[in-house]
Amino acid sequence: MAAAGAEARGAWCVPCLVSLDTLQEVCRKEKLTCKSIGITKRNLNNYEVEYLCDYKVVKDMEYYLVKWKGWPDSTNTWEPLQNLKCPLLLQQFSNDKHNYLSRVKKGKAITLNNNKALEPAIAEYIVKKAKQRIALQRWQDELNRRKNHKGMIFVENTVDLEGPPSDFFYINEYKPTPGISLVNEATFGCSCTDCFFEKCCPAEAGVLLAYNKNQQIKIPPGTPIYECNSRCQCGPDCPNRIVQKGTQYSLCIFRTSNGRGWGVKTLVKIKRMSFVMEYVGEVITSEEAERRGQLYDNKGITYLFDLDYESDEFTVDAARYGNVSHFVNHSCDPNLQVFNVFIDNLDTRLPRIALFSTRTINAGEELTFDYQMKGSGDISSDSIDYGPAKKRVRTVCKCGAVTCRGYLN
Ligand SMILES: C[S@@+](CC[C@H](N)C(=O)[O-])C[C@H]1O[C@@H](n2cnc3c(N)ncnc32)[C@H](O)[C@@H]1O
Numbered sequence: 001m002a003a004a005g006a007e008a009r010g011a012w013c014v015p016c017l018v019s020l021d022t023l024q025e026v027c028r029k030e031k032l033t034c035k036s037i038g039i040t041k042r043n044l045n046n047y048e049v050e051y052l053c054d055y056k057v058v059k060d061m062e063y064y065l066v067k068w069k070g071w072p073d074s075t076n077t078w079e080p081l082q083n084l085k086c087p088l089l090l091q092q093f094s095n096d097k098h099n100y101l102s103r104v105k106k107g108k109a110i111t112l113n114n115n116k117a118l119e120p121a122i123a124e125y126i127v128k129k130a131k132q133r134i135a136l137q138r139w140q141d142e143l144n145r146r147k148n149h150k151g152m153i154f155v156e157n158t159v160d161l162e163g164p165p166s167d168f169f170y171i172n173e174y175k176p177t178p179g180i181s182l183v184n185e186a187t188f189g190c191s192c193t194d195c196f197f198e199k200c201c202p203a204e205a206g207v208l209l210a211y212n213k214n215q216q217i218k219i220p221p222g223t224p225i226y227e228c229n230s231r232c233q234c235g236p237d238c239p240n241r242i243v244q245k246g247t248q249y250s251l252c253i254f255r256t257s258n259g260r261g262w263g264v265k266t267l268v269k270i271k272r273m274s275f276v277m278e279y280v281g282e283v284i285t286s287e288e289a290e291r292r293g294q295l296y297d298n299k300g301i302t303y304l305f306d307l308d309y310e311s312d313e314f315t316v317d318a319a320r321y322g323n324v325s326h327f328v329n330h331s332c333d334p335n336l337q338v339f340n341v342f343i344d345n346l347d348t349r350l351p352r353i354a355l356f357s358t359r360t361i362n363a364g365e366e367l368t369f370d371y372q373m374k375g376s377g378d379i380s381s382d383s384i385d386y387g388p389a390k391k392r393v394r395t396v397c398k399c400g401a402v403t404c405r406g407y408l409n
Pocket residue numbers: 259260261262263298299300302303326327328329330331395396397398399408
């Protein structure tokens with residue numbers, strides 16, 4: 001079966017050597033759906049190579065074992081190289097093979113048995129890598145379907161075979177648990193004609209406007225942000241509407257290469273003091289946080305974020321429900337800083353948590369914040385809740401900062 005599409009194969013199903021018309025006819029008679037046997041509109045007359053599984057040389061001809069998109073593994077076929085019109089997949093196959101040899105086998109360069117076939121372990125690794133790529137692409141598509149902000153979310157793993165997390169659900173805003181009500185209608189709104197110069201929402205709360213004309217935060221950490229809300233007369237271009245517009249930057253969830261699991265990097269340059277993302281998750285009571293803290297392992301506990309701006313009643317748990325902030329790692333010298341934000345909910349027990357850059361962050365740099373919030377002269381008492389004083393093995397910090405404190409907790 002060639003990969004060149006209709007012109008190479010016509011409408012023939014080569015694995016079973018019947019014409020696709022006949023196959024469809026059989027399906028109708030047998031009451032099988034085309035989907036159940038892998039025929040879709042897309043591949044009916046145009047087979048698509050999903051990935052390449054193996055390689056061999058027969059009579060000086062190179063062949064690749066092809067997994068056809070929409071068809072089960074049992075229909076994989078060996079195709080001569082000259083029939084394959086998928087340069088990207090061929091390149092990926094070659095890269096994966098080299099990565100396997102350099103990493104897994106640490107340079108032991110036996111690629112082929114008598115140069116005629118791949119070692120089964122290599123082929124197995126290449127297939128796993130191909131399946132991982134498909135799973136991560138699907139997850140990336142899902143994240144982008146779910147997110148409601150401007151910045152795109154990318155997913156990348158060039159490090160190991162880890163796929164998408166199995167028990168993580170993307171949300172855009174706090175998810176209150178039963179019994180907790182998040183008021184989404186402010187009790188006060190301004191009627192300024194220019195929120196930058198007039199006594200606006202922050203003044204009503206007794207604080208300064210948080211932003212300068214360049215949308216950068218100018219108030220010290222620990223000071224709350226009061227943004228204009230749905231009751232205000234001002235429009236979307238008001239300079240006091242920043243966090244509510246969501247993440248503007250394209251970010252990438254990537255696999256770290258030094259054993260910190262997933263991390264987040266920015267794909268674009270971020271100016272200093274700019275809003276980057278919100279920390280969201282389930283909103284739970286502190287009693288529930290205590291209970292979950294007992295059940296969670298060391299990693300689970302790092303997702304618990306106490307809302308202790310003014311009271312100690314609530315905690316945000318981003319372990320299962322969260323946004324990109326779920327994947328942001330800790331650093332003892334972070335480039336993100338936490339701020340409490342009030343927009344439509346003015347209840348001081350339930351601030352929203354926003355992460356702002358502390359300095360210019362270049363494209364490609366990892367984003368981090370200090371899980372203990374002590375790093376950047378923060379005077380607020382927000383902190384990740386490490387649970388009751390139960391004996392836990394401390395997690396060694398791999399942030400790599402000169403000022404690293406050695407442990408996460
Ligand atoms: C809130 S999660 C961050 C996302 C996580 N890396 C993942 O793969 O989903 C916190 C966990 O990430 C890892 N981690 C984060 N920062 C770290 C650091 N500086 N050093 C070592 N491990 C870190 C630890 O396993 C920690 O329990």
